[in-house]
Amino acid sequence: MKGQMFIILAIIVITILTVLKLSLNINNIIERNKSIKSDLSNLQIQNIERGIKQALISSYNLFNISENVNYFINFVRLSESGKGNILSGISVQSIYPYVKTGETTIMNTSVYNFLGLKIDNLTLIWNNGTNYSQSFSNLEDNSTIFTTFSFTATSNTNYTLLVKYIIENETITKNITIPVSIGNSKFIGFYSIKLSTVYSNPSIEFTNVVTLNQTQYT
Secondary structure, X not given: OHHHHHHHHHHHHHHHHHHHHHHHHHHHHHHHHHHHHHHHHHHHHHHHHHHHHHHHHHHOOXXXXXXXXXXXXHXXXXXHHHOOOEEEEEEEEEEEOOOOOOOEEEEEEEXXXXXXXXXXXXXXXXXXOOEEEEEEEEEOOOEEEEEEEEEEOOOOEEEEEEEEEEEOOEEEEEEEEEEXXXXXXXXXXXXEEEEEOXXXXXXXXXXXXXXXXXXXXX
């Protein structure tokens, strides 16, 4: 009788240990799956970055380079939304024509809001030796503002465009370097992007500086 009890007890213990092991294996599989999904999200946002850079390459010698990139961003945003993901962020794109020594150059700048929320207040501070600021209110999601700044350069230099915006009582500041090169036309695109998925929320910021076709922008 005692022998039978030991056998039954051994079976119960083995069963419990087996169930515990299976449970641990399942938890490991779940965690590994989450890790893989998180890695995929990181890969996705890297692909989006590459896509934006490719859109820039395709538009280098077009006047509507900023609009083309924003169209691409909006396309990806809609595509990700269809998968249950949220692509959000802000782009600040500036372009200036051929720079001549000592002459005033006009730089066109656009700010595209795709944060998913309204920007309550947007301030752009242009530092080209003296600070010049412009403010905009109530920039709705999926909308763009356009403005201009000017500079007079006598040599190659770097200026700064400070972008400060308020969203849901939070103030966010971005500093963008604007390199100026005598005898060149340039495009400077700054992108701050976040991809929200069920598993992770990777984000990325990058700036692209491109020297444009001289004949197109002289």
